[in-house]
Amino acid sequence: xxxxxxxxxxxxxxxxxxxxxxxxxxxxxxxxxxxxxxxxxxxxxxxxxxxxxxxxxxxxxxxxxxxxxxxxxxxxxxxxxxxxxxxxxxxxxxxxxxxxxxxxxxxxxxxxxxxxxxxxxxxxxxxxxxxxxxxxxxxxxxxxxxxxxxxxxxxxxxxxxxxxxxxxxxxxxxxxxxxxxxxxxxxxxxxxxxxxxxxxxxxxxxxxxxxxxxxxxxxxxxxxxxxxxxxxxxxxxxxxxxxxxxxxxxxxxxxxxxxxxxxxxxxxxxxxxxxxxxxxxxxxxxxxxxxxxxxxxxxxxxxxxxxxxxxxxxxxxxxxxxxxxxxxxxxxxxxxxxxxxxxxxxxxxxxxxxxxxxxxxxxxxxxxxxx
Amino acid sequence: xxxxxxxxxxxxxxxxxxxxxxxxxxxxxxxxxxxxxxxxxxxxxxxxxxxxxxxxxxxxxxxxxxxxxxxxxxxxxxxxxxxxxxxxxxxxxxxxxxxxxxxxxxxxxxxxxxxxxxxxxxxxxxxxxxxxxxxxxxxxxxxxxxxxxxxxxxxxxxxxxxxxxxxxxxxxxxxxxxxxxxxxxxxxxxxxxxxxxxxxxxxxxxxxxxxxxxxxxxxxxxxxxxxxxxxxxxxxxxxxxxxxxxxxxxxxxxxxxxxxxxxxxxxxxxxxxxxxxxxxxxxxxxxxxxxxxxxxxxxxxxxxxxxxxxxxxxxxxxxxxxxxxxxxxxxxxxxxxxxxxxxxxxxxxxxxxxxxxxxxxxxxxxxxxxxxxxxxxxx
Numbered sequence: 001x002x003x004x005x006x007x008x009x010x011x012x013x014x015x016x017x018x019x020x021x022x023x024x025x026x027x028x029x030x031x032x033x034x035x036x037x038x039x040x041x042x043x044x045x046x047x048x049x050x051x052x053x054x055x056x057x058x059x060x061x062x063x064x065x066x067x068x069x070x071x072x073x074x075x076x077x078x079x080x081x082x083x084x085x086x087x088x089x090x091x092x093x094x095x096x097x098x099x100x101x102x103x104x105x106x107x108x109x110x111x112x113x114x115x116x117x118x119x120x121x122x123x124x125x126x127x128x129x130x131x132x133x134x135x136x137x138x139x140x141x142x143x144x145x146x147x148x149x150x151x152x153x154x155x156x157x158x159x160x161x162x163x164x165x166x167x168x169x170x171x172x173x174x175x176x177x178x179x180x181x182x183x184x185x186x187x188x189x190x191x192x193x194x195x196x197x198x199x200x201x202x203x204x205x206x207x208x209x210x211x212x213x214x215x216x217x218x219x220x221x222x223x224x225x226x227x228x229x230x231x232x233x234x235x236x237x238x239x240x241x242x243x244x245x246x247x248x249x250x251x252x253x254x255x256x257x258x259x260x261x262x263x264x265x266x267x268x269x270x271x272x273x274x275x276x277x278x279x280x281x282x283x284x285x286x287x288x289x290x291x292x293x294x295x296x297x298x299x300x301x302x303x304x305x306x307x308x309x310x311x312x313x314x315x316x317x318x319x320x321x322x323x324x325x326x327x328x329x330x331x332x333x334x335x336x337x338x339x340x341x342x343x344x345x346x347x348x349x350x351x352x353x354x355x356x357x358x359x360x361x362x363x364x365x366x367x368x369x370x371x
Numbered sequence: 372x373x374x375x376x377x378x379x380x381x382x383x384x385x386x387x388x389x390x391x392x393x394x395x396x397x398x399x400x401x402x403x404x405x406x407x408x409x410x411x412x413x414x415x416x417x418x419x420x421x422x423x424x425x426x427x428x429x430x431x432x433x434x435x436x437x438x439x440x441x442x443x444x445x446x447x448x449x450x451x452x453x454x455x456x457x458x459x460x461x462x463x464x465x466x467x468x469x470x471x472x473x474x475x476x477x478x479x480x481x482x483x484x485x486x487x488x489x490x491x492x493x494x495x496x497x498x499x500x501x502x503x504x505x506x507x508x509x510x511x512x513x514x515x516x517x518x519x520x521x522x523x524x525x526x527x528x529x530x531x532x533x534x535x536x537x538x539x540x541x542x543x544x545x546x547x548x549x550x551x552x553x554x555x556x557x558x559x560x561x562x563x564x565x566x567x568x569x570x571x572x573x574x575x576x577x578x579x580x581x582x583x584x585x586x587x588x589x590x591x592x593x594x595x596x597x598x599x600x601x602x603x604x605x606x607x608x609x610x611x612x613x614x615x616x617x618x619x620x621x622x623x624x625x626x627x628x629x630x631x632x633x634x635x636x637x638x639x640x641x642x643x644x645x646x647x648x649x650x651x652x653x654x655x656x657x658x659x660x661x662x663x664x665x666x667x668x669x670x671x672x673x674x675x676x677x678x679x680x681x682x683x684x685x686x687x688x689x690x691x692x693x694x695x696x697x698x699x700x701x702x703x704x705x706x707x708x709x710x711x712x713x714x715x716x717x718x719x720x721x722x723x724x725x726x727x728x729x730x731x732x733x734x735x736x737x738x739x740x741x742x743x744x745x746x747x748x749x750x
Contacts, residue, residue: 033656034672072445073651258658258675265655275651279640280406280671280684282631289665295656296407296672297641304659312641 004118004136005052006045007086008038009100009192010059011125011243012216015162018245019364020344024063026242027055027124030327030345032255033295033310035273036067037242039074040129041122042083043271046074048132051081052116055124056103058088067274074272084110100217101208104201111202119201121217122149123192127240127251129269130193138233139195145228146200146221148174149193151239156180156187159250162243164190164218166232174230177222191235194221200228238264249342249362252308252325256293276328278311286317295328302332310345323359327367341365377511377568378491379423380482381414382475383441383499384431389620392743393720398430400499401437402624403703403721405631405640406671406686408649410618411441413504414497415456416647419447421507424454425489428499429478431471434460440650447648459485474589480578491571496591498565502627503615504638504645505566510609514568520604521574523547523596524566526611536562537592539608547606550596561608564615567591573604614638625718625739628684628701631669652687662693678708692727700732709748717742 011026020029027038038055045053053076057064064085071083088103104111111119118139120132130149139147150166153159160180166188167175177190194217196204208220221230238260240251255261265271278297283289288303297312302319310328315321318335325342332338333350340357344367349355352371357363365371387399394402400411411428418426426449428441437458444456459482463469472478479486479496486494493514495507505524514522525539533554539561540549551557577595581587587594599606614637618624630636640647654673659665664679673688678695685691689702692710700714705722708714712725717732717740725731726748732740 256658258660261655261658270653272653277646277648279647280669281657282641283665283668283670283680284634285667287665287668289659290663291661292659293656294659294670299641309656 003116004050004120004132004195005114005116005198006041006050006054006132007104007119007121008041008045008053008055008124009121009217010056010103011123012058012099012218013095015125015243017242017248019342019366020245020248023344023367024060025057025124027057028060028063028067029242029248030310031127032252033293033308033328034276035271036064037127038064038067038124039271039273040127041124042068042071042074043269044122044128044130044132045120046076046272047269048134048136050120050132051076052114053082054084054086054107054110056086056088056100058098058100058103061085061087069274073274075270086110096214099214101205101215101220102213104205104217105209108202108205111198111205114198117198119194119196119198121192121194121201125242126191127238127242127264128191128235129237129264129266129271130235131269132195135193135233136195142231143229144231145196146174146224146230147195148177148221148230148232149191149195149235150188150232151191151235152186152188153239154186156189157182157185159247160187160189160241160243163241164192166190168232172232174225174232176225177218188232188234189239189241190218191239191241192218245342245364246362249325253306253323256291256306256308276311284317287315323362330365344369347371376491377423377493377495377507378486378489378571379414379418379426379495379497379507380479380486381411381418381426381428381497381499382478382565383411383428383437384434384472384478385500386432387500387619390618390624391621391741393621393624393718393741394433395743396433396436398432398434398437401440402500402618403686404502404618404624405628405638405647406669406684407652408647409440410502411437411499412447412647412649413502414499415441415447415449416645416649417503417505417507418495418497419449419648420645421505423495423507424449424451425457425491426455427457427459427482427485429472429482430458430460431478434458443650446650457485474587474594475591476578476581476587476595477589479574480582480589483575483578486571486575494569494571494574496565496567496569498617501564501615501617502638503564503611503613504642504647505611505613506645507566507568510566511568513609514607517545517607518605519568519607520570521596521599522568522607522609524564524611525561525608526564526615527560528562530557530560533557533560533562539563541608545607545610547600547608550592550600552592561610563592564611565591621718621741622739625701628669629682629699631684632667632682654688657685660693663691678710699734712746712748714742716740 208215281298284301295311301317302315314331316334319332322339327345329346331348338355340362343365383400657674660677669684677693686704703721707724709727711728715732720743728749
């Protein structure tokens with residue numbers, strides 16, 4: 001059986017999630033109450049029996065490194081498996097040098113040392129379930145040089161705007177990788193997921209480095225489309241790409257719907273995360289909760305509707321929370337009314353009695369802020 | 372980590388037969404409590420939080436689940452070098468016959484070799500089936516300050532209930548002059564919590580003698596403590612204040628769960644400085660549907676609530692269907708209450724399914740109804 005090691009890639013400079021990304025890398029974003037975005041790619045690896053995993057952190061490592069810990073919670077064999085963080089120190093002079101290629105180049109020794117014949121690279125800013133073992137097998141069977149994972153969507157005009165697209169021929173051969181400029185609605189969104197032989201990966205990293213110090217993996221692969229046999233494989237099921245503020249907000253709320261959630265979560269494919277040892281959530285006499293996802297450790301006396309509540313939040317009496325994503329440890333004070341908000345970790349909304357944004361442009365409350 | 376030279380032994384062999392069907396397949400310490408915990412999580416977490424590194428768990432009755440559960444010491448952080456949770460069921464030894472544990476003291480006696488490998492100065496003996504939070508290192512400090520030979524944790528109980536407990540009669544300085552098991556006319560209201568700190572060398576000698584004594588029932592309360600008192604040893608009572616519950620019956624297990632619904636409940640499971648650790652289950656957060664109605668409830672991850680939940684505690688993965696009502700009840704892990712069903716004043720055992728429109732329990736029942744088998748739906 002073919003064996004691969006995994007790399008969880010970080011988002012490039014073209015992606016910026018306003019507010020939240022100031023404090024941490026997208027992989028460390030709280031997601032659907034109790035998860036972090038990075039739990040999805042790592043669980044995909046772990047469930048696919050890929051136990052050598054490297055996680056590239058481009059910037060602000062604290063939150064992510066803290067969450068990953070020893071990686072034990074991802075059900076990776078603690079002796080045979082390993083979760084390793086790849087740092088890059090290229091941003092000191094100028095952020096333009098801080099690319100994934102630069103990080104892989106800098107950590108080349110530990111990539112060259114790997115015993116596995118193949119490598120699978122997947123991003124830390126997309127939420128989906130994918131069996132990488134099946135994908136690897138499809139890659140090996142096709143005898144292609146590189147296999148890329150994509151997802152066909154019909155809303156590329158207004159969504160997935162910072163993502164890349166695959167331009168495919170009828171045989172699923174990749175002709176080019178392009179930016180989604182929102183010009184057509186039916187598109188093949190590139191899921192920034194690659195399968196190739198380790199040797200080819202090393203060759204491409206070295207080649208990219210020679211062409212330009214600013215080159216990214218997507219750019220060098222796109223450039224190789226004519227030379228190499230690069231093919232696309234379609235992904236089915238749930239996909240969210242967290243590449244701007246609105247997509248983060250939408251992805252969280254979309255998963256309240258149990259049918260949508262069922263297209264991402266199933267018992268055969270567990271998504272692991274780090275436990276926080278919170279107690280269950282306590283509802284009081286005045287609680288009024290409808291259509292929401294609530295994590296453990298909360299104290300709820302107020303009203304919640306169409307919202308995602310992180311661990312350890314306090315919703316006081318008379319508070320109304322609608323269409324909002326509340327990150328862990330936040331407090332919504334008495335009679336405070338909030339609507340269409342993302343409230344970052346440990347923020348307290350006490351004095352401002354009304355924080356309401358239009359639904360098409362949700363608002364953001366900063367981490368540890370008091371309003 | 373700094374060692375405090377005290378090994379803990381948790382007595383977890385009890386069946387808890389008054390819990391009926393709940394303990395048919397598992398020992399009482401493994402019974403679920405408080406939405407996501409098992410009872411034994413409490414003494415184990417207390418040990419971890421008190422800086423105790425080595426914990427032996429003495430199991431006997433239906434111990435398969437309990438053994439595998441407590442053996443994963445890392446759940447409580449007890450997996451550092453030199454630290455661990457050790458499962459100690461009765462075993463065959465080279466110089467003795469295979470014997471079940473004949474009493475609480477015998478369970479320790481049969482594991483003298485285990486304790487000796489750590490050569491502790493002090494031995495902490497705990498019960499595996501009580502719900503409470505306690506810092507044993509403070510109790511050890513008290514034991515040292517008093518220069519005691521043994522210290523017993525006690526809790527004040529209402530005088531009228533004192534005859535249900537083992538009562539410690541103490542002098543003004545807290546020293547114990549008499550121990551009475553379930554006295555008809557109690558002289559004090561200080562009930563033993565079954566938590567003891569002993570000087571290990573001294574206790575060891577006593578246990579060796581007790582093993583050979585054919586008259587002895589090999590019990591701490593009935594034999595070891597009276598012997599220490601007769602020998603004129605210094606025994607002190609360590610007063611504990613706070614939540615403490617021995618959940619011996621279905622009614623009291625239900626009640627202990629209901630206690631969590633109080634706004635200022637004394638157990639305070641959300642205290643970040645004294646967390647209770649348990650198994651890490653892989654589930655989604657809980658989901659509350661568009662027509663759900665939840666008031667006064669304690670709900671944990673993996674639950675799916677489409678109906679009404681009032682004054683109830685829901686354990687991991689419990690489901691309440693559309694139009695179903697769960698009132699004054701406890702739903703253990705994986706319980707499914709299907710659409711339109713009504714559950715009142717009941718404790719529904721692990722994984723039990725209550726069919727559509729079925730009615731279980733009643734609001735004016737004297738006792739809490741234990742539902743341990745599938746209840747068929749009503750057409």
